[in-house]
Amino acid sequence: MSDTAKSDVRSLDHGTTPLRYARGWHCLGLASTFADGKPHAIHGFGTKLVVWQDSTGKLNVLDGYCRHMGGDLTQGEIKGDNIACPFHDWRWGGDGKCKEIPYARRVPLRARTRRYETAVVNGQLLMWNDPEGSAADHDILPPELPEVLTDKYTPWSWHIKEINGSHCRELIDNVADMAHFYYVHFAFPTSFRNIFEGHTATQFMESKGRPDKSEGGYSGEDSTLKSEATYFGPAYMINWLEVDYKGFVTEVILINCHIPTGPDSFTLQYGISVRKPEGLDEKTVNYIAERYTESFGDGFLQDVAIWENKVAVQNPLLCEEDGPVYQLRRWYEQFYTDVAEIKPEMTDRFEFEVDTTRANEFWHAEVAENLANR
Ligand code: FES
Numbered sequence: 001m002s003d004t005a006k007s008d009v010r011s012l013d014h015g016t017t018p019l020r021y022a023r024g025w026h027c028l029g030l031a032s033t034f035a036d037g038k039p040h041a042i043h044g045f046g047t048k049l050v051v052w053q054d055s056t057g058k059l060n061v062l063d064g065y066c067r068h069m070g071g072d073l074t075q076g077e078i079k080g081d082n083i084a085c086p087f088h089d090w091r092w093g094g095d096g097k098c099k100e101i102p103y104a105r106r107v108p109l110r111a112r113t114r115r116y117e118t119a120v121v122n123g124q125l126l127m128w129n130d131p132e133g134s135a136a137d138h139d140i141l142p143p144e145l146p147e148v149l150t151d152k153y154t155p156w157s158w159h160i161k162e163i164n165g166s167h168c169r170e171l172i173d174n175v176a177d178m179a180h181f182y183y184v185h186f187a188f189p190t191s192f193r194n195i196f197e198g199h200t201a202t203q204f205m206e207s208k209g210r211p212d213k214s215e216g217g218y219s220g221e222d223s224t225l226k227s228e229a230t231y232f233g234p235a236y237m238i239n240w241l242e243v244d245y246k247g248f249v250t251e252v253i254l255i256n257c258h259i260p261t262g263p264d265s266f267t268l269q270y271g272i273s274v275r276k277p278e279g280l281d282e283k284t285v286n287y288i289a290e291r292y293t294e295s296f297g298d299g300f301l302q303d304v305a306i307w308e309n310k311v312a313v314q315n316p317l318l319c320e321e322d323g324p325v326y327q328l329r330r331w332y333e334q335f336y337t338d339v340a341e342i343k344p345e346m347t348d349r350f351e352f353e354v355d356t357t358r359a360n361e362f363w364h365a366e367v368a369e370n371l372a373n374r
């Protein structure tokens with residue numbers, strides 16, 4: 001026996017990464033990106049996908065590798081409504097069927113490839129993944145955001161970031177993590193509550209910026225924030241933010257979504273849209289919107305820096321001020337479980353509020369000391 005085993009030192013259980021990709025809607029990016037009459041490659045779900053728009057305007061997603069001899073469809077061409085393989089010109093339709101082989105007498109029976117159902121919500125292309133092969137569940141799509149994409153809001157400022165060396169489940173813990181708002185986002189979380197129910201998991205949070213720090217969207221002495229962030233399924237979160245800066249309130253919407261690419265890698269995408277403040281001239285409106293886009297982008301990257309460097313922990317050691325991490329992980333488990341095996345504890349309504357009193361007492365004292373030491 002080693003010394004460590006004999007002692008009471010806690011060991012980190014890194015667990016094993018799931019053997020499947022989550023069931024649910026995944027966002028591939030802004031729909032407009034794919035609407036240029038060219039095939040697009042998206043790495044996801046252990047393969048490469050091909051995305052293109054047909055003449056009806058519909059966006060199609062197929063497995064990127066041709067079922068004939070494995071040609072890369074993302075390097076092909078769109079001919080009519082089909083994607084034509086660069087290797088021998090087999091034509092594949094958005095329904096997954098081979099429609100035509102120009103040099104052949106007939107198309108072999110059952111010439112079909114893997115297709116994915118799609119939906120466009122809030123100007124974003126979503127794709128249904130299910131290892132069990134079920135039909136897409138349109139009832140659990142993320143909600144349409146009223147007035148976003150009109151001139152009342154700024155257009156999506158959209159960002160894509162590859163993350164290597166960690167599983168996308170690492171992102172999810174954030175929903176239950178009260179204390180990181182102080183340490184990572186430089187804000188005092190004054191109120192913190194979670195509700196998990198069905199396919200959604202929500203964090204309600206109110207915070208005040210730390211006066212000793214000024215980086216990122218949550219910080220800065222004069223701003224208070226009300227935030228509601230909901231995961232709709234395993235991979236798509238809408239975060240409604242209301243920033244009060246010296247009595248001037250601005251609404252910001254942040255989308256945080258990801259596509260798993262391999263067992264320990266994923267593509268993170270985030271988008272920001274700001275409600276244009278009324279009664280101000282165009283220049284000021286744009287300035288304010290840009291400033292919030294930047295600062296919430298920075299705030300989000302503060303999380304990313306942690307995710308990129310941490311290890312996976314199956315058995316986190318928690319204190320009373322930490323949120324319901326284990327319950328959240330149980331909720332997340334439903335997306336990696338066959339539908340028939342989903343247990344009530346994964347989807348039953350669960351509500352929890354963290355008492356932030358003691359934490360804030362300490363944090364205020366620490367910040368006062370930081371300020372005094374300046
Ligand atoms: S590999 Fe695609 S047409 Fe032959």
Ligand SMILES: [Fe+2]
Nearest residue numbers: 174180185303
């Ligand atoms: Fe965070």
